[in-house]
Amino acid sequence: MEQTNLTASTTAIIIASASSSEHDFDFLEGKWKVQNHKLKARLVNSNEWDEFESELHMRKALAGYGNVENYYASFGGTAFEGMAIRLFNRQTKLWTIYWIDSTGGTMDEHPVTGSFENCLGKFYGNDIFNDRPIMVLYQWDATNPQRPIWSQAFSQDQGKTWEWNWKMELTRIS
Secondary structure, three states, rough: OOOEEOOOOOOEEEEOOOOOOOOHHHHHOOEEEEEEEEOOOOOOOOOOOEEEEEEEEEEEEHHHOEEEEEEEEOOEEEEEEEEEEEEEEEOOEEEEEEEEEOOOOOOOOOOEEEEOOOOEEOOOOOOOOEEEEEEEEEEEOOOOOOOOOOEEEEEEOOOOOEEEEEEEEEEEEO
């Protein structure tokens, strides 16, 4: 079972689930249409959402111990491209997910780390949002591998409470 122990310094100690493997993201391989629900303003008690479509393409890499996801969207008429690079550590049995996008041009300095258990993946990291330290949670729900759901949440109180701020519902294209 994946365990997450949180301390006052917002450091997460993450232990992989017993079933964690390099095959955890196999369900995501291919091309997907994505229905996005993104909170307009984060960590300000907002309940206004933007909804838009995007596309996601994922392929395996590094003999199956990694994968690369390309994400394509448009925000306010401006093309946006993101890339997730996921790496599986054979020793710890944990996945680390790095993010890069066309707005920043640099690789994420605050990746998230975690594993899957019973088709639910949880990946945690520390980051800064609006000059404040936060914890980030990426969650992959692959209980229906033909319609997986990715969600993101932020916590300002070391993981005691979470604000869910982005949900992506995927439908397979190919």
